Amino acid sequence: MVTTGEIEKTAYTSINWDKIRDDFPILKREVNGKPLVYLDNAASSQKPQEVIDAIDHYYAYYNANVHRGVHTLSQEGTNAFEASRNTVKDFINAGKIEEVIFTKGTTGSINLLAYSWGRKFIQAGDEILISAMEHHSNIVPWQILCEEKKAALKVIPINEKGELIWEEFIKLLTDKTKLLSVVHISNALGTINPVEEMIAEAHKKKVVVHIDGAQAAPHVKIDVQKLDCDFYSFSGHKMCAPTGIGILYGKEKWLNEMPPFEGGGEMIKTVSFTKTTYNELPFKFEAGTPNIEGSIVLADAIRYLNKIGLENIARRENELLEKATQALSQIEGIRFIGTAEKKSSVISFLVGNIHPYDMGMILDKMGIAVRTGNHCTQPLMDIFGVPGTVRASFSFYNNENDIERLVEGVKKAVKMLG
Amino acid sequence: MSTIAEIENEIVEDFELFDDWEGKYDYLIGLGKDLPLIDEKYKTDEYLVRGCQSRVWLHASHEGNRIFYTADSDAIITKGLVALMVKVLNGQKAENIAKAELGFIDKIGLKEHLSPNRSNGLASMIKQMKLYAIAMGKE
Numbered sequence: 001m002v003t004t005g006e007i008e009k010t011a012y013t014s015i016n017w018d019k020i021r022d023d024f025p026i027l028k029r030e031v032n033g034k035p036l037v038y039l040d041n042a043a044s045s046q047k048p049q050e051v052i053d054a055i056d057h058y059y060a061y062y063n064a065n066v067h068r069g070v071h072t073l074s075q076e077g078t079n080a081f082e083a084s085r086n087t088v089k090d091f092i093n094a095g096k097i098e099e100v101i102f103t104k105g106t107t108g109s110i111n112l113l114a115y116s117w118g119r120k121f122i123q124a125g126d127e128i129l130i131s132a133m134e135h136h137s138n139i140v141p142w143q144i145l146c147e148e149k150k151a152a153l154k155v156i157p158i159n160e161k162g163e164l165i166w167e168e169f170i171k172l173l174t175d176k177t178k179l180l181s182v183v184h185i186s187n188a189l190g191t192i193n194p195v196e197e198m199i200a201e202a203h204k205k206k207v208v209v210h211i212d213g214a215q216a217a218p219h220v221k222i223d224v225q226k227l228d229c230d231f232y233s234f235s236g237h238k239m240c241a242p243t244g245i246g247i248l249y250g251k252e253k254w255l256n257e258m259p260p261f262e263g264g265g266e267m268i269k270t271v272s273f274t275k276t277t278y279n280e281l282p283f284k285f286e287a288g289t290p291n292i293e294g295s296i297v298l299a300d301a302i303r304y305l306n307k308i309g310l311e312n313i314a315r316r317e318n319e320l321l322e323k324a325t326q327a328l329s330q331i332e333g334i335r336f337i338g339t340a341e342k343k344s345s346v347i348s349f350l351v352g353n354i355h356p357y358d359m360g361m362i363l364d365k366m367g368i369a370v371r372t373g374n375h376c377t378q379p380l381m382d383i384f385g386v387p388g389t390v391r392a393s394f395s396f397y398n399n400e401n402d403i404e405r406l407v408e409g410v411k412k413a414v415k416m417l418g
Numbered sequence: 419m420s421t422i423a424e425i426e427n428e429i430v431e432d433f434e435l436f437d438d439w440e441g442k443y444d445y446l447i448g449l450g451k452d453l454p455l456i457d458e459k460y461k462t463d464e465y466l467v468r469g470c471q472s473r474v475w476l477h478a479s480h481e482g483n484r485i486f487y488t489a490d491s492d493a494i495i496t497k498g499l500v501a502l503m504v505k506v507l508n509g510q511k512a513e514n515i516a517k518a519e520l521g522f523i524d525k526i527g528l529k530e531h532l533s534p535n536r537s538n539g540l541a542s543m544i545k546q547m548k549l550y551a552i553a554m555g556k557e
Contacts, residue, residue, distance in 0.1 A: 032439070355493035357472040362495075365439045373471040387492065388471060416444060417494055 010309045017316060020308065021397045023048040034367030037405045042187050042215060042346050042393035043371050044237050047301075051240055054300035058293050066292055067266060067283070081292060084299035085282070091302045092232065093223040094249055098281035101255070102295050105246035106214040107137040109233035110181070112248055112285060113210060114141035116258040117231075118179075121208070124150040127176040129207070131156040131164055131193070132383055133186040136376040138212045142181060156182070158383065162189040162338035169198065173205050180209045184216035188375040188391065189338025190321075190346030192220075199229050208254070214238055218395075219317055219344050221310040224249050236294060241301035245294030248285070255281050262287040313396045317345035320394040324403045331410055337389045345394035348375075351410065354417045356388045362413035363390075368406060422514055425506045426522035433526035442527065443495065450497030453504065456488040467543045472496040474539045478550035483512045485551045489543075499531055499540050507547055512555025516548050 021027060024046045029036050038046060058080075064073035066081045085100050094100055103109045118141075122128065128142050132155050139153075146153045154177070156169045164182075173180070180202045185192050199209045210231035213222060218239035224232050231254070236245040250258075260267055260278055264287035269277040278284050305313065324347055328334055333352040350356065360372030373388040374381045381388055392406055420428075436442045456465075460477040467474040472493030479486050487504050491497040506522070507515050523529055531540045 355472060355496075357493040358495045360471075362443065365443065387473075416440070416447060 010312060012312050012315055015312055017399065021399060024397050025049055027397065031367040032365050037368040037402045039392040039394065039402065039406060040369045040371045041395035042391065045218060045240050045395055047240055048304050050304050051297055051301050054297045055242065055293060058296055065289055077292060080296045084296050087299035087302050088247055092249055093225050095225055096252055099249055099252050099255065101248040101282045101285045102290055103246045103248050104244055105235040106212060106233045109246055109248035110137055111141050112261045113231055114145045116261045117254065118145040120259055122149045122151050122178055125176065126151040126178040127154050127174065129154045129156065129172055129177050129180045131182050132158045133162065133189060133191060133377065133380050134183055135187055138181055138183060161340050162191045163340045164193055170201065173202060173207060177205065177207045180207050183212040185344045187215050188348055188377040188380055189340065190343040191338060191340040192342040192344055196227050199227055215344065220314050230254055236298045236301065239301055240304055241298040242294045245291050245298050252281065260284050264288045316396045317394055320398055321345040323400060324392065324394065327403050327407045337384050337386060346391060348389040348391045350386060350389055351414050352418060354414065356390045358417050359390045359413050362416055363409045366409045368409045419509060422506055422510055422518050429502060430522050430525045446498035447494050449501040450494045453497055453501040454488065456490040461490060467539050467546050472539060474500060474543050476543060476546055478554065480554040483555050484509050485512055485515055485554055487547060500543065503543060503547060512551040515551035520544065
């Protein structure tokens with residue numbers, strides 16, 4: 001196995017990005033008679049052939065339930081399942097394998113946290129601090145919890161560029177604050193938040209911190225020990241792995257103190273009708289037959305990303321972001337929603353008073369896939385006073401031709417709709 | 419006046435003039451622009467047909483058992499679709515609206531707009547138009 005250390009050394013200039021693009025079979029298909037331009041990577045990434053083959057291999061070769069059977073298939077499946085957990089541990093530089101919990105995805109991770117940690121540690125009158133740019137997944141579970149516990153949800157405001165206002169954040173960290181749950185990279189704006197500094201500030205006041213890393217994990221190198229966050233969530237499907245698999249990282253001391261979230265098989269040690277004892281970490285939080293395929297193949301996706309190198313990926317995506325922003329800026333009447341100094345490869349925009357839905361429909365007719373709408377961030381759209389935006393999000397397998405096609409497409413849509 | 423089926427056929431013939439998506443969408447956008455505006459007092463939440471991305475306001479009135487609609491949308495393509503629906507159903511008898519199958523949407527190649535993922539509220543709008551007809555037809 002290639003370790004992260006070795007692969008990061010791959011020189012950026014030696015990478016053939018055209019060849020990498022060829023790894024993704026879906027990018028060869030046509031949509032509405034035109035070669036597909038896929039710019040909805042912030043919603044879900046495409047999968048390289050290696051990952052698709054790994055799914056096939058799992059079902060064709062060693063499919064069986066894990067952690068149960070003494071037979072060979074179950075043993076092999078269990079080994080691969082646990083080896084994947086170890087790969088994830090290295091990927092985010094967690095201290096221990098017990099700190100890596102398999103979930104359904106970021107939403108699943110946050111719900112686990114809100115139900116288990118939240119119900120034990122949040123009391124009436126406490127405050128939970130989130131930001132104005134959260135995805136609904138990092139708002140609603142906390143709202144449900146606050147309602148139940150008579151706690152309050154507080155929101156860090158943003159400036160016109162779509163950056164968190166630091167002074168307001170500091171003011172909102174009070175003696176009542178018990179949890180800070182904030183997004184690492186905004187899915188709607190692309191803003192990269194200064195989470196390391198925020199975590200340090202929060203910890204000064206003994207505030208527990210969860211980071212929503214759904215957009216960050218595929219694009220920047222995550223080091224949970226360096227960040228020193230208490231919890232970190234992310235999804236597999238946004239980083240070249242299948243859907244339905246995600247991770248909740250948690251510091252062992254917290255995970256040990258937390259009650260189980262779901263009850264069932266796998267999460268128990270002993271069961272009788274009078275008393276059940278729970279399994280150890282990480283199994284305490286993994287009730288029922290897990291997403292074995294997804295869990296195993298997540299490691300293949302990580303190996304694929306590691307081969308290219310997360311630093312190289314970040315650099316390539318930044319290059320595409322700059323080129324695309326530059327090219328789109330030439331369009332008359334365009335305005336960008338989210339212009340943070342530190343931004344990932346997400347471009348949210350509107351042209352004149354054209355409705356994002358209309359723009360999305362015309363672009364689709366030209367084979368260009370973008371996301372339109374509120375991006376599951378309705379409160380954020382309200383702040384900017386827009387019904388939604390058109391969002392083009394780039395991945396390392398996009399190229400300059402995709403940017404050209406997008407600009408052409410937007411120009412044509414403006415001509416038709418303006 | 420023409421029946422629902424006759425108006426549907428006219429629309430299908432109109433759309434047959436276009437051999438590509440551009441012509442079709444240009445026409446649809448034009449229909450949207452020409453749609454008579456709904457009275458501003460009906461552009462409230464009460465008359466809103468909820469779609470996820472584009473909003474549609476729909477108002478219905480009746481003369482006897484004939485139903486009349488006015489509508490608007492904040493998205494122009496959706497507004498074009500709305501205009502088509504109004505064109506087909508406006509002034510028709512309530513019982514005919516309620517049972518209309520509206521096969522023309524498929525025939526003119528716009529069936530994709532009925533998929534739940536399109537979120538333009540067209541499917542909800544058709545349902546709402548029929549509900550108005552059913553309710554007002556009983557009055």
